[in-house]
Amino acid sequence: MFLITGATGNVGRHLVAELATAGHKVRALSRDPASARFPTGVEVAATEDLPLDGVSAVFVNPAVFWNGFGDLLDRCREHGVRRVVMLSSSSTLGAGPDNPIGEFHLAAEQEIEASGLEWAFPRPGAFDANALNWAREIRAGGVVAGPYAEAATAPIHERDIAAVSAAMLTRDDLVGTRPVLSGPESLTFVDQARIIGEALGKHVRYEGLSREDARAAMLGGGHMTPEIADSLLNLWAKYVGRPAEISPEVERITGRPPRSFAEWAADNADRFA
Template sequence: MFLITGATGNVGRHVVAELASQGRKVRALTRDPASARLPAGVEVAATADFPLDGVTAVFLNPAVFYTGFGDLLERCRAHGVRRVVMLSSLASEQAEDSNPIGRRHLDLEREIEASGLEWSFPRPGAFATNTLGWADRIRATGTVRGPYADAQLSPIHERDIAAVCARALTGDDLVGERPPLTGPESLTFADQARLIGKAIGKDVRYEELSPEAARAEMLGNPHMPPAIADSLLEMWAESVGRPAFISPEVERITGRPARTFAEWAADNADLFA
């Protein structure tokens, strides 16, 4: 039995679907089981209950664990769980450079390592789904507002992240590994806006804001701490005119090329139109 946390989230939903398509027994955890809409045959339970009976491997999404794991890892051992796969972050590789996103993920990685459980930590970089934050403005005005139009990233499709996580849960070749995961191409923010426009048949323009104006907009989100906003702005500034890192790990692990951002935009066009 595989237990999946954050099972209705951007990545977790696809981890569940991937495992279910393989005929695996899956227990999906979500805050609201009644509205989960997961594949037939998947057992759905409340995150608050966290039932571990019969579970051999657990997928942990750090977004579910705001204050750390508490006694969860001890409970996993007590119930016979053998393996933990945690969705980490490529930012963990810069954690010693005062990157708060990376530090948080690295701290959680170390907590799992110390537990004695088998582990794997897929480390994706920029998520293609981050651009969903542009959807309202694209629908209303056909523009995107943000800093550093020429900052380069290699956004990854959430289905590719999920495929790697499913492989880490079910096979032994990724035990003790931290595979860095990216999309297959380096794209600017302006490129991403253009490709979304192409997918929806509409011209979409990226309107560059000053770092100060962008920071003020970012902090308008109550879930955006100032330290995270500052770290992101610094990272984007450093990536202007600098091709993004491209990892071969998605193709190596899954046996097929990573999906392009254009494919992601086509898959999600209805969310922008």
């Protein structure tokens, strides 16, 4: 059986479906099991219970363990869990004092490696789903305001992250790997806004903000620390004027090309309407 933490998240819900469709036994964790909706046959349990009986491999969404793993890894060993697949980040490649996101994921990787359990770490860059942060502005008038309009990334569809993660849970040849994952094309924020508009059949544009105004907006909701805001702004500034690097790993691991941002926009058009 596979235990999936963060099972209702952008990646987790697709991973649960991918494994269940392939006929695997899945236990999906949710903070609210009563309202969770998963494919028929999927066992649902509460996140705080973290039941590990009968589990052979665990998928870890580190957002669930932002304050540390606690006794998770010890309990995995005690219950005979063989493998941990953790959703990491390509930001680990530039981990350092000015990159708290990379530092967090790298420290989590190192803790799992030191546990003695089998491990594998998919390292995606930007998610296609990050564009959902623009949904309110797009519904309100079709103008997205943000920094560094010409910053280029290669965002990846969360279904492709899930497909790679499923392969890591089920295949021995991927143990001990940490592939960087990307989507199939380099896109600026301007490009992404335009593509969402095409999926909606309306004009959507990205309007650049100054770094100062963008930082104030990022901190205004109270959900982001100044350190993370500055880290993201510094990263986007580096991406201006240069194409994003495209990784071959999704196709190498899954046997098919990664899905385009246009496919993601079409899949999620109702969330912007």
